[in-house]
Amino acid sequence: MRISLKRIKNIIDIPLDPTIGKERINVNSLKFKDVSFSYGKEYILSNINFEVPPSCKLAIVGDTGSGKSTLVKLIAGLYPISTGEIAYYYKKHRKEGVPKISYLLQDGYLFDTSIKSNIKIFNKKLSEEVEHLIELCGLKNLNKVYTEETIGEDGKYLSGGDKKRVELARVR
Ligand SMILES: Nc1ncnc2c1ncn2[C@@H]1O[C@H](COP(=O)(O)OP(=O)(O)OP(=O)(O)O)[C@@H](O)[C@H]1O
Ligand SMILES: [Mg+2]
Known part of the structure; x- marks a missing residue:
């Protein structure tokens, strides 16, 4: 019983999907301002600052487990950041909402069909x-x-x- 209650508490404690109920916005540039993020106690990313101007490419390079995929998920607005700010822009105007960003998963799955x-x-x-x-x-x-x-x-x-x-x- 105690184990079941612990499992239920773990599920209740999962933060809500930050994209629910937010407007989907077009984005052509973005800025990370002092962004930090942790899945639990330890920070995976600390005080990250960078800017991606329009039409620019960004390559994220780092050791296994250093937080590259996490950073991409933060860019796509999939996790709430712990501190700092991610600013999105479209044609130089600041926009609020969840960016319309598609990304290809590192470990995607294909179905047994054509x-x-x-x-x-x-x-x-x-x-x-x-x-x-x-x-x-x-x-x-x-x-x-x-x-x-x-x-x-x-x-x-x-x-x-x-x-x-x-x-x-x-x-x-
Ligand atoms: N959903 C999650 N919950 C808890 N910890 C996670 C979660 N996803 C990743 N982590 C942890 O966060 C850290 C960064 O993981 P991430 O997947 O961002 O690394 P990565 O740089 O993309 O690694 P790789 O080069 O192997 O793809 C790792 O220590 C990983 O164990
Ligand atoms: Mg990865």
Whole structure:
């Protein structure tokens, strides 16, 4: 009983999704101002400051477990930051809300179905765009079998690179 209550408390203590009820905003630049973040007691990121001007690329480099993926999740507004501020801008105007940012997961999962169905899985309304996405993501020359038939559990019949290409085509 005590163990069950502890588990329930752990679930209740999970912070609410910070994206709920917030406006989705277009963003073309952002600034991190003294941002710190911890999942629990220890800080994973401390006093991070940087700016990404419009049309610029940002590469995040660091040791395994140093917080790169966490930083990307903070940029996408998926976790509430502990201290500091993330400022989003669109055409030089400061915007409040959750940025419309898509990101490709490091450890994404593909379903045991065709490439086309995998691409449509989060967006059932896609129709002719699927062919365009297949071409755009360099999957066009892949054996037709896989675009129409199953690619196996987690895409096990595909190469690692092609798996990532399918995930890229599926990004919303
Ligand atoms: N959801 C989570 N809850 C608690 N701790 C987490 C969570 N996600 C990551 N961590 C911890 O935060 C730290 C940073 O993890 P993160 O995934 O951001 O690292 P990374 O730089 O992307 O690593 P890698 O190069 O291996 O992908 C690690 O110590 C990890 O154990
Ligand atoms: Mg990572």
